[in-house]
Amino acid sequence: MKKLSHYDRAGSPRMVDVSAKPETKRTARAHAFVRIAPGILKKFPENPKGNPLEIARIAGIAAAKKASDLIPLCHPLMLSHADVDARIEKEGVRIIASATTTAQTGVEMEALTAAAVAALTVYDMTKALDKSISIEDLYLVEKTGGKSGGYRRKARK
Numbered sequence: 001m002k003k004l005s006h007y008d009r010a011g012s013p014r015m016v017d018v019s020a021k022p023e024t025k026r027t028a029r030a031h032a033f034v035r036i037a038p039g040i041l042k043k044f045p046e047n048p049k050g051n052p053l054e055i056a057r058i059a060g061i062a063a064a065k066k067a068s069d070l071i072p073l074c075h076p077l078m079l080s081h082a083d084v085d086a087r088i089e090k091e092g093v094r095i096i097a098s099a100t101t102t103a104q105t106g107v108e109m110e111a112l113t114a115a116a117v118a119a120l121t122v123y124d125m126t127k128a129l130d131k132s133i134s135i136e137d138l139y140l141v142e143k144t145g146g147k148s149g150g151y152r153r154k155a156r157k
Helices: 052-064 108-126
Strands: 024-035 081-089 092-103 134-144
Touching: 024 108, 052 081, 052 092, 052 108, 081 108, 092 108, 108 134
Parallel strands: none
Antiparallel strands: 024 092, 024 134, 081 092
16 A cells, blocks of 8 residues: 655654655646536626636636645645636536646646636636536546656546
């Protein structure tokens, strides 16, 4: 059984020492879905706060750069790229966030933070129209690089 790396032998939380690890290119993509009623989706173009998808995209990119400020044991990373794609679908907004760096540790938390904050921003931009909007399915889609190699989430049935 694998042991969790963020705990020392006594069980106390700790920041993982990555100083001995080589710098490699690392990428991650994360997913979130914002479930919104079709009638509310139709009102997106007339939102007085602006385009919810563009605001969410910018918020997600900014959040990726601040992941270590929000998650206590997350390493601060210099990102070489971050992006958020937010698209309207029949039942809501699908968000795919990505992050890239060359570093000693991965960018999964940056991608997940970007997806989460982008989803929260869509909610914030539309909550006046419907409080029952829900944020669902936040997860890591894939990651590359590092000692553990690549990961790709298997499709769920």
